[in-house]
Amino acid sequence: MISEKLNNQITQIGPQTPAGEVLRRYWQPAALVDEMQGSASKLAVNLMGERLVLLRNDAGGxxxxxxxxxxxxxxxxxxxxESIEIVDGGPVYPVVEKKGIFFAYMGPGEAPEFPNFDCFRAPDSHxxxxxxxxxxxxxxxxxxxxDPAHASFLHRFLQDEDPADSYGKQFRDKAANLDMPMTQVLREYPRPDIEVEETDFGLKITALRHMANDLTHVRVTNQIFPQAICIPxxxxxxxxxxxVPVDDQNCYWYTMFTSFSKPVDKDVMREQRLKEHRLPDYAPLKNRRNNYHYNPDEQNTLTYTGMGLDIxxxxxxxxxxxxxxQDRTREHLxxxxxxxxxxxxMLRKAIKAVESKKEAALPMRGDVDVSRIVGPLSxxxxxxxxxxxxxxxxxxxQRRSECPWDASV
Incomplete structure (x- = not known):
């Protein structure tokens, strides 16, 4: 458990808050390119506790x-x-477009480079x-x-569907080198050993599910500092x-799905997800106001939560x-x-580095050549x-060597 003061320090993200100042030292997703359609020149953006507008400038950026x-x-x-009014003399934040997402830099000084992660260097088609x-x-x-262990419980499926019908859905593949659905692996081996290793970009997290016949399922996921993950x-x-914080009590998840082999079917993936979300705010149709469409019959026969197949x-x-x-003053890790x-x-260390004006100590900042940070393995x-x-x-x-784009590490 931690104190209320520390919980506030690591959760609040408004201007001049400790965690907010750390997050502002990195590029933040601000909007989807899909949201700025056609000839539109302005888009309201609520980000990091600020009410902003995304504008096309004279140079086309x-x-x-x-x-x-x-x-x-x-x-x-x-x-x-058409109703958006711009504040005269307000701060102007630079924006770049990367693979369908507008990223903004809201911190002081020069914006950092982007690392050479797979999601950034894959072609747009992938x-x-x-x-x-x-x-x-x-x-x-x-x-x-x-949290690598939560998938075995929160995402527990009591039936295993045919992976051939599961394009664009997580945990619906078969485990590599074993004719067993991933849902079965997670269900039958729910208590992994977890190894955590600090890296140039954040954390490498390895979950080991020890199986029969001296085999182990190895799942490698990553935390990319300050607030991203990269997972298979x-x-x-x-x-x-x-x-990405909207304010202290709301956030957006922004996801890039990156394919190593075939181009992604964007129409199918967009259609799958728009069935679960409304526009223009991308709010989920299942939410606390309708009890997430909880169904006790489904919970008895199909899923742990009884809330459908969308994880x-x-x-x-x-x-x-x-x-x-979250009230972390009462938790027991x-x-x-x-x-x-x-x-x-890592976050508390970064907060201290910013407060003491030692920003070079932050992950992927200072003299680090971020163009050489590749992958990560997931x-x-x-x-x-x-x-x-x-x-x-x-x-x-092996997956990288067979990739049609340069995925070498």
């Missing part, structure tokens, strides 16, 4: 600046573009971007993503997801159920929370228990 907004405006309010609104603080949204979706595809809904229920800002503990230490593999580390690496290398 984009910037973010302040707009006029009422104090009681809803966090995900999207006024008509990346699809989407987002969704969660009514909770950004930190609890991130922390569910760096299937053998073909990975997910890079940012948990985003499961995560949403779990993190929103903790309240707008255990061995399975190793990645959460390491991340919080995959599932089955290996003999004594050789799991090498086998996991080789599985990733």
């Amino acid at each position: 984009f910037v973010l600046t302040q707009r006029v907004a009422s104090p009681d405006e809803a966090p995900a309010h999207f006024p008509d573009p 990346v699809f971007a989407f987002k969704g609104l969660w009514e909770c603080n950004w930190l609890q949204a991130l922390e569910v993503g760096i 979706m299937s053998r073909e595809m990975i997910i890079t997801q940012w948990h 985003n809904v499961h995560d949403q229920w779990a993190v929103e159920g903790l309240g707008p800002i 255990g061995r399975g929370d190793a990645a959460i503990v390491r991340y919080r230490l 995959n599932d593999a089955i290996a003999t228990t004594k050789d799991w580390e090498a086998a996991s690496w080789q599985a990733d290398m």
Whole structure:
């Protein structure tokens, strides 16, 4: 457990707050390119506790600046573009477009380079971007993503569907080198050993599910500092997801789905997700107001939550159920929370570095050549228990060697 003062320090993100100042030292997803359609020249953006507007500039690029907004405006309010008023003399934040997402830099000094992650260097044809609104603080949204054990419980499927019918859905593949659905692996081996290693970009998190016949399922996921994750979706595809504060009590997840083999079917993936979200705010149709469409019959026969097959809904229920800002003064972390503990230490260290004006100590800042930070390795593999580390690496290398774009590391 931690004190209320420390909980406030690591969750609040407004201007000049400790965690907010750290997050402002990195590029933040601000909007989907899909949202700025046709000849539109303005788009309301609510980001990091500020009410902003995305503008096309004279050079054909984009910037973010302040707009006029009422104090009681809803966090995900999207006024008509023609009604947006710009604040004279407001701060102007630089914006770049990357693979379907507009990123903004809201910090002091020069904006940092982007690392050479797979989601950024894959061709546009192999990346699809989407987002969704969660009514909770950004930190609890991130922390569910760096907990490798939760998938065995929160995303437990009591039936295993044919992976051939599961394009664009997480945990619906078969485990590599083993004719067993991933849903079965997670269900039958629910208590992984978890190893956490600090890296140039954040944390590498390895979950080891020891199986019969001296085999181990190895699942490698990553925390990309300050508030992103990179995880395997299937053998073909990975997910890079940012948990972006709207304000202290609401956030968006922004996801890039990156394919190593075939181009992504963007129409199918967009259609799948728009069935679960409304426009223009990308709020989920299943939410606390309709009890996330909970069905006790489904819970008895199909899923652990009884809330459908979309795992985003499961995560949403779990993190929103903790309240707008999780009360960490009453929590009791255990061995399975190793990645959460390491991340919080990293965040507190970064807060101290910014406060003492030692920003060069931040991950991927200072003299670090971020163009040389590649990957990261994110995959599932089955290996003999004594050789799991090498086998996991080789599985990733094989996938990269067969990739039609340069995925070398």
